Amino acid sequence: MLVDQINAISGCFDLAAQDAVYRAIFTRRDVRSHFLPDPIGDEVLVRLLLAAHHAPSVGFMQPWNFIVIRDRQRREHVRDLFFAARQQELPEIAEERRELYRKLKLEGICESPLNLVVTCDRSRSANSPLGRWHNPEMDLYSTVCAVQNFWLAARAEGVGVGWVSILDREALKQLLGIPDHVVPVAYLCVGHVSEFAQKPDLERHGWGSRLPLADLIMSEVFSGQGEDALKAVAADMGGFPAGR
């Protein structure tokens, strides 16, 4: 790598660069609609996968793999798994919310041109599991960091990503031949989009509201009072900190 490139990447972010990072974070959406059928170019997809691959990982374990699914019939099978899982989940939803639940679009498996499964190989650091003796789930968390990197890079590239969590994991493992020691952490629908919604779908449809940030801050211990100045700034700032 050239020296000037190294300097460029290790240096400071100016305000415009900071704002770009915040913009990706604040305008990222869990996309279920608005997918376009256009294929994702290999260069774009590799950049997104590189972003995922540069996530932090416990003990530098890099436990992830990326299964690229394009086959229409396979995606239809996965969508069938989603429909079955949604039926199973429905009775768990409070009765007065079930009509809304049924109307929500919660996947874009067949509308998006590409599906991606991000897996976690739990055996990858079997020899020296640094950082996992007390918290063996850290490899799963590392894999989630990879998903979030992918998601944010995708937002910057104009690519929508939706995480489908209503799936029976064992059925999915069987369909994709995933061995016992590997966990499919995320099933993602990926594609260019016509737009990114201004608010999360579940907020727009009244499923929930954004909690006030100040209410989520605690001081020193759980439920600890204090940090009044910090909370006041949080209450003032309200939303996206553009135009500082």
Added chain:
Amino acid sequence: MLVDQINAISGCFDLAAQDAVYRAIFTRRDVRSHFLPDPIGDEVLVRLLLAAHHAPSVGFMQPWNFIVIRDRQRREHVRDLFFAARQQELPEIAEERRELYRKLKLEGICESPLNLVVTCDRSRSANSPLGRWHNPEMDLYSTVCAVQNFWLAARAEGVGVGWVSILDREALKQLLGIPDHVVPVAYLCVGHVSEFAQKPDLERHGWGSRLPLADLIMSEVFSGQGEDALKAVAADMGGFPAGR
């Protein structure tokens, strides 16, 4: 929010903005050294917390809380927990790597001016756990996405973050009064830094090497062959895609 702000945030990213996002992703480090004692301003910290708070969350559950720890004595207690946990973990490490393990700096609990615990309240959507019937761990994963947002925003602000995973969770819960239904997902050391290392510490010290991305890509099913064009692009690109 003003209309022009909305247009600004929902629009496309130009190349410079895309590169800023990639730069944050590729130059983010798990920081253990290089912390400066300077306090983090409230405005900066609120922006980082807002970034965390805009992570995706299953069923729009927003299960996270943020415990801000500044008290020196409390941080020393946590560091003692780390020392004890490291001793417990040591026998799990392959014998020939133990000397290196002992030398690695794996926390910056007292050098950083601020510690942050990101917790997951597993009861927050007890009424209607959308997306969690089959995968109840999704709320933990959402919380990890919040951590990664925080981490990337911090990189853009010149703030270093280190995730300490060598801690006995039950001991930490007791120390911080965290109730049973809440999981401390991440213990973070946070502070301005003198530099960001060019490579991850564990890579620099020879604990592990970056795996080739092409080797991690699978086609259609687990271990599925194919995606040769994609893998060729991955092998060509090698690293940080600057200067497109």
